[in-house]
Amino acid sequence: MRCVPLLLVFLACGDPQATLLRAVRPVVGVDGACTLVPDRRDDPREIVGRLHCWGDGETRARPRPDVSPDILRDLAVGNPSCAVQVSTERLLCWGPNESGQIGDSTREARARATRVTSVGVPLRRPRVSRFGERGFACAPGDDGALRCWGAGERGQLGDGRRRDRTIPTPVRALELEGEEPLPLDADSVALGAAHACARRVGGPGLVCWGANDRGQLGDGTFTDREVPTRVRLPGLAPDGTPVQAGDGVPPVDVLSVAAGRAHTCAVVTRPGDGLAQAGVLCWGENGLGQLGDGSPGPPERAPRFVRGLETEGELTAAATFLPLALGQDHGCAAVPRREGLGALGADTELWCWGAAAEQQTGLAGGALPSPEAVRVALPDGVGVVGTPSLGRAHGCVQLVDLEVAEGAFDAGGTRFGCWGANDLGQLGDGSTLASRRPQRVLGLPTEPLEP
Numbered sequence: 001m002r003c004v005p006l007l008l009v010f011l012a013c014g015d016p017q018a019t020l021l022r023a024v025r026p027v028v029g030v031d032g033a034c035t036l037v038p039d040r041r042d043d044p045r046e047i048v049g050r051l052h053c054w055g056d057g058e059t060r061a062r063p064r065p066d067v068s069p070d071i072l073r074d075l076a077v078g079n080p081s082c083a084v085q086v087s088t089e090r091l092l093c094w095g096p097n098e099s100g101q102i103g104d105s106t107r108e109a110r111a112r113a114t115r116v117t118s119v120g121v122p123l124r125r126p127r128v129s130r131f132g133e134r135g136f137a138c139a140p141g142d143d144g145a146l147r148c149w150g151a152g153e154r155g156q157l158g159d160g161r162r163r164d165r166t167i168p169t170p171v172r173a174l175e176l177e178g179e180e181p182l183p184l185d186a187d188s189v190a191l192g193a194a195h196a197c198a199r200r201v202g203g204p205g206l207v208c209w210g211a212n213d214r215g216q217l218g219d220g221t222f223t224d225r226e227v228p229t230r231v232r233l234p235g236l237a238p239d240g241t242p243v244q245a246g247d248g249v250p251p252v253d254v255l256s257v258a259a260g261r262a263h264t265c266a267v268v269t270r271p272g273d274g275l276a277q278a279g280v281l282c283w284g285e286n287g288l289g290q291l292g293d294g295s296p297g298p299p300e301r302a303p304r305f306v307r308g309l310e311t312e313g314e315l316t317a318a319a320t321f322l323p324l325a326l327g328q329d330h331g332c333a334a335v336p337r338r339e340g341l342g343a344l345g346a347d348t349e350l351w352c353w354g355a356a357a358e359q360q361t362g363l364a365g366g367a368l369p370s371p372e373a374v375r376v377a378l379p380d381g382v383g384v385v386g387t388p389s390l391g392r393a394h395g396c397v398q399l400v401d402l403e404v405a406e407g408a409f410d411a412g413g414t415r416f417g418c419w420g421a422n423d424l425g426q427l428g429d430g431s432t433l434a435s436r437r438p439q440r441v442l443g444l445p446t447e448p449l450e451p
Helices: none
Strands: 003-006 010-013 032-037 048-055 058-063 072-076 081-085 090-095 110-115 136-140 146-150 165-170 184-191 195-200 206-210 225-230 253-259 263-269 277-284 300-305 324-326 330-336 348-354 370-375 382-390 394-401 415-420 435-440
Touching (some): 032 058, 136 184, 195 253, 195 263, 253 324, 263 324, 277 330, 330 382, 330 394, 348 382
Antiparallel strands (some): 048 058, 048 072, 081 090, 090 110, 146 165, 184 195, 206 225, 348 370, 394 415, 415 435
């Protein structure tokens, strides 16, 4: 019988694919994380399963039937937490509710998953706030409209008002002079502490709304917005350096967007280049190097490129995609190895920037902020799969052993690794010791659950 190392420090014997849990993405909240563990009936092509969580005082992952015993999908963890109940296609939320963020027409906190008030169409792929004192949530409906609910005092619900909503309420489409209102791409939405951003459908650009005291909306002002406003994205010169868009220079194309507490970042490409090259633009709060532009300082109202990821101008050459995530005051992206594959696959590294005092960027504890991207140390022979997920001061990601990646990756043969702060068990490794290297999450089944 052959034994092969799997990702970190444990061994699986025999056929590695027979003992591997199918890959499901870890979803990080503020000081904890959850994932969905599939059972034997689940379609392996879907990310569905039963809720397991760690952190927030629990040092190992454990099932949470007390929250929901159901098969779930589209998990979001924060304030509130939400998921879709597979059997009914209904959106469920749980957690605090002082601002109406559960969306059940009340302000009563819910320890158990509770149905969000029906709006006549199914809601899916929820997004939730994580770093503000008052929570809110957004989700697209099958009619294509994006709806938000919860705290609204800063205009973060995007409905033209500054008031809380206890039921899902449509976000207003962006209206520009001389143009028809364009709907928002509900599949590319990010929520900060009190602001939100989304791509436009049918037109170029990115829009944001809500709080803007740190320039997190990227519209060139520090003024809060109750409706979507367009981010002032730069163009790119032939050598890849940023220039002002206009006069025949189009703005960069946006692939995806992520939001921290009071800063925002987007993965962008040169117009017309497809996915041949990509870079990361950030704007907003920068006191801890959140923008990754090389110089911590005052808030920035205009987007700036993250340094340390680029190989040509401000772009990463031959990167088909840059999975991007933001924590409270730091960010991370998965990048193909410099000497490795051009396409994003298992042979991928993790690069982070911003606040580093609790090892959340992969630097030793007590480190000064990292004003540009630095590589997180991984065990030899280990690569990153998919998009990382970040919290207040920790992060989690799927990892794969490159020696068995060709077979195990196709079968979903991955494990979770978490790094950073661990005072509340955020890493799920059975301890409360912080770590700058990803540690294996304990307590997750190695095989699908029995139905």
